[in-house]
Amino acid sequence: MKFSPPLTLVALLALAFTLATGLASRADHWSRRDKSGNLFGMLFGDGRKLFANQFFTMADVYFHSGYYPSIFDRAGKESEIAEVSHGHTDSPDDEIKEDFLGKPLDWIDAFGRHFRITQHTHLEHHTEREILPWLRLAADLDPQKIETFTVGAFFLREHLNRPDQAETFLREGLRNNPDSCEILFELGRLYHESRHDLDRARNVWELGVRKFLALPLPQQKDDKLVLEELVVNLANLENEAGNYGQAINWYLAAQKLSPNPAALQEHIDQLRKKLAAQIPVAPGKLY
Amino acid sequence: MNKIFALAGVVIKELYRRKDFYVLFVLTALLTLAAAAMNFFHDEKIVRYVKDICLLLIWVSALLVAIVTTARQIPAEREARTIFPLLAKPVSRGQVIVGKFLGCWLATGVALAVFYFFFAIITGSREHIWPLAVYLQALWMQWAMLAIVIAMVLLGSIYFAAPSSTVTICFIAVAGILGLGTHLHVIALQQPEPMQTILTAVYFTMPHLEWYDLRDFVVYDMGLVSWPGFALATLYAAVWTGIFLLLAWLGFRRKNLTT
Numbered sequence: 001m002k003f004s005p006p007l008t009l010v011a012l013l014a015l016a017f018t019l020a021t022g023l024a025s026r027a028d029h030w031s032r033r034d035k036s037g038n039l040f041g042m043l044f045g046d047g048r049k050l051f052a053n054q055f056f057t058m059a060d061v062y063f064h065s066g067y068y069p070s071i072f073d074r075a076g077k078e079s080e081i082a083e084v085s086h087g088h089t090d091s092p093d094d095e096i097k098e099d100f101l102g103k104p105l106d107w108i109d110a111f112g113r114h115f116r117i118t119q120h121t122h123l124e125h126h127t128e129r130e131i132l133p134w135l136r137l138a139a140d141l142d143p144q145k146i147e148t149f150t151v152g153a154f155f156l157r158e159h160l161n162r163p164d165q166a167e168t169f170l171r172e173g174l175r176n177n178p179d180s181c182e183i184l185f186e187l188g189r190l191y192h193e194s195r196h197d198l199d200r201a202r203n204v205w206e207l208g209v210r211k212f213l214a215l216p217l218p219q220q221k222d223d224k225l226v227l228e229e230l231v232v233n234l235a236n237l238e239n240e241a242g243n244y245g246q247a248i249n250w251y252l253a254a255q256k257l258s259p260n261p262a263a264l265q266e267h268i269d270q271l272r273k274k275l276a277a278q279i280p281v282a283p284g285k286l287y
Numbered sequence: 288m289n290k291i292f293a294l295a296g297v298v299i300k301e302l303y304r305r306k307d308f309y310v311l312f313v314l315t316a317l318l319t320l321a322a323a324a325m326n327f328f329h330d331e332k333i334v335r336y337v338k339d340i341c342l343l344l345i346w347v348s349a350l351l352v353a354i355v356t357t358a359r360q361i362p363a364e365r366e367a368r369t370i371f372p373l374l375a376k377p378v379s380r381g382q383v384i385v386g387k388f389l390g391c392w393l394a395t396g397v398a399l400a401v402f403y404f405f406f407a408i409i410t411g412s413r414e415h416i417w418p419l420a421v422y423l424q425a426l427w428m429q430w431a432m433l434a435i436v437i438a439m440v441l442l443g444s445i446y447f448a449a450p451s452s453t454v455t456i457c458f459i460a461v462a463g464i465l466g467l468g469t470h471l472h473v474i475a476l477q478q479p480e481p482m483q484t485i486l487t488a489v490y491f492t493m494p495h496l497e498w499y500d501l502r503d504f505v506v507y508d509m510g511l512v513s514w515p516g517f518a519l520a521t522l523y524a525a526v527w528t529g530i531f532l533l534l535a536w537l538g539f540r541r542k543n544l545t546t
Contacts (some may be wrong), residue, residue, distance in 0.1 A: 053323075062335060065507040072470040105472050108495060114467060114516030115498045117509055120311050133327045133336040156328065 006169045044141075052142030059151070060133035066117040069100040080122075081131065082147055085154035085186075085272065086229075128159040139172070149173025150186045161211050163194035179215075184208035205234050228257040235267070244275045289386045290378050291386040298390020299397070302356055308398050311348040315402065318344055319409055334413045335506050341409060342502045345402045347430070350461060352398050353433045355389045357440040358453040361539070370544055384441065388528075391437045396430050424511055425501040431524035432499030436461055438531035439494075445538040461496060468497035494527040 044051070060079040061068040083115035101118060123130060135152040139144060149170055156166035167190055171185045184204050192201035208230045212220065222229070235250030251268045253263040319341040336517055361383075364370040373383065411417050436457070442534060445452040467474070471493075473485035498520050503513060506520045 002366070019299065062507075065509070066503040070470060072473050104490075105476075108491065109469075109472065111516070111519070112495065112498050114513055115501060115504075116469070117503050117507065127330075129330050129333050130335040133325070133333055136327045162328070169328075 024178050034129075034249060048141040049145075052138045052145050052148070055134045055138040055141060056145065056148055059131040059138070062131045062134060063123050063128070065121050065123065067120050071101045081155070082123075082153050085151045126160060129156050130211075131155065139169075143173075143176035146173065146177055146182050149177075150182050153186050153190065157190055157194050162192055164196075166190055179209040179211050181212045181215075181230065182225065184211065185226055185230050185233070188230075192233070192237060198237055202234065202237055202241075205230050205237070209234070226253060231257060232264075239267075239271065244271045244278070247271055248275070290382050293458050294383065294386025295380070295390035295393055297345070298356070298360065298387060299394045301390075302352070302394035302398070303518040305356075307355060308491060311351060312398075312405075315341070315348050316405060317345040319405075323409060323413065337413065338406075338410050338506045341406050341438040342425075342505060345399075345406060346500070346502070348402065349395060349399055349429065349433060350436065352457070353391065353395045353442050354454055354457050354461070356394060357387070357437045358444050358457070360387045360391065360439065360441070361444050362453075363449050365544055368505040374544075377482075380539050383432060383533060384539055388438055388441055389531055390436050391441075392430075395433050395437065398448050399426055399430055399433070407451050418505075418508070419431070421505055421511055424517060425505050428512075428517070430522065432496050434528045435494050435496060435524050437533065438528045442531045442538065445535050446541060458538060463471050464493055465500065466497045468493070468495050471503055499524070528540075 003225040024148075057079065060081050063081050063084075099120065101113070104113065130154065134153070135148055138148045139152065142148070149172070153170045153173075156162045156169060167187070170183055170190065172189045173186070174180065177183060185208050188201045188204040188208065191197045191204060209227065212223070212227045212230065215223070231250050231254040235247050235254055238244070238247035238250060248268055248271050251264050251271070255264045255268075258264055297326075319337065322340045323337045364373065370383075374380065378386075378513075403422055406420070407417065407422055439460070440453060440457045443457050444450065447453040447456065471486060471490040475483050475490060478486060503509065504512060
């Protein structure tokens with residue numbers, strides 16, 4: 001039999017084409033990489049989540065301008081950008097605790113500090129923008145990491161005065177995590193504090209409470225803080241809107257969750273007084 | 288001294304004839320420009336991540352240029368048998384060691400200057416500030432560190448069998464010192480004996496290359512390192528370079544070049 005290279009090539013191409021038409025539909029089920037929706041998902045698959053935490057930590061490192069404990073100095077502390085987004089500010093005691101360097105161990109350590117950043121500072125005056133690339137990358141690598149969206153949106157809204165971009169980022173987070181109470185809480189804060197839109201804030205926070213109550217019980221126990229934040233903020237919102245009765249109900253609910261129910265009782269007492277002072281206008285007097 | 292400079296000149300010519308530096312520079316430039324072109328939340332003023340990425344690439348590239356160029360100097364001369372006419376000039380073995388070191392160090396310095404010039408252009412075009420003193424301090428410290436590394440590799444190239452093993456071992460050593468150097472004493476204190484003593488001894492006797500990494504000062508706009516610290520670090524680098532060159536000369540002096 002005579003071997004013809006062009007014919008063999010054509011035959012092989014035809015065979016490859018035929019096999020491709022048959023295999024294409026099956027191959028779709030073999031891997032989900034190409035359905036991930038972004039480049040990182042396609043390149044790394046689920047392995048990308050390993051990098052997401054690192055990039056989130058990089059955002060925290062940048063927030064501290066490089067003054068950051070290494071794995072040898074650090075003992076399971078929450079990232080400070082996450083703490084700041086929950087309204088935490090450093091007290092003098094915190095500052096002392098965060099001085100992870102301590103006294104130099106030896107002369108080499110002492111001399112080496114000439115070449116390390118040894119001051120604990122935070123980014124401010126809009127330089128907070130420098131953490132955004134790492135948060136963006138962390139969100140692309142692991143869209144299920146909720147903290148990335150809440151922290152990013154907080155800094156965009158509160159520190160950089162960009163509520164529109166914060167909302168877009170939160171909506172992206174919500175699309176990836178439709179049941180996240182944390183994202184709904186942050187979205188409610190955005191409507192309340194930046195847009196002063198009480199109705200939308202109320203709707204979003206109430207949805208957050210409903211989503212929380214739909215969670216399995218063990219998860220509810222772990223995430224109790226977000227429910228407390230939702231309920232207290234709803235109570236404050238109803239108080240601001242003049243719905244004192246509803247505000248009292250939310251404060252009563254918050255008392256069951258709060259570590260300091262006595263402080264909330266003061267609010268409840270004040271609201272009860274306000275409610276009692278509201279004298280309904282008799283219809284007869286209007287005519 | 289002329290002989291040493293002549294030897295150094297040959298090494299510098301070799302660097303710009305080879306493709307290593309050009310490839311690394313183009314790669315650094317492309318990756319930096321790609322990073323700079325990324326848009327995060329429509330904010331044009333974000334710049335620190337670009338500085339961070341560019342400096343990391345500069346560090347990796349400079350280490351590659353320095354280690355790979357140095358590791359093949361003496362083995363290549365031996366393999367091509369050009370070492371014999373070289374030593375017959377007459378050039379002493381000590382002069383060969385110093386000439387090779389100086390050539391590699393100056394060649395790496397030229398490469399570093401090109402890298403930092405590119406870095407200054409890229410960051411200056413985004414930040415619109417030019418902290419040249421900070422950049423020069425960072426460049427000098429990196430170059431001083433590379434002097435220790437080049438001398439260390441030259442020593443390795445005398446004792447190890449092939450340039451590949453010299454490159455691998457030196458890379459591991461340098462990466463280990465840069466990554467763990469600062470923390471080695473803390474790690475040592477957490478270990479049981481005799482590991483504690485061994486690690487503590489290593490900590491006190493190794494060259495502390497991590498001091499020369501001023502990337503954080505550049506990236507986070509932390510200003511200049513104190514000048515006394517800077518001067519002492521330069522002296523420390525000179526001392527370690529001298530130690531490695533002396534050890535390399537001692538090894539090379541007794542080395543049988545025919546085998």
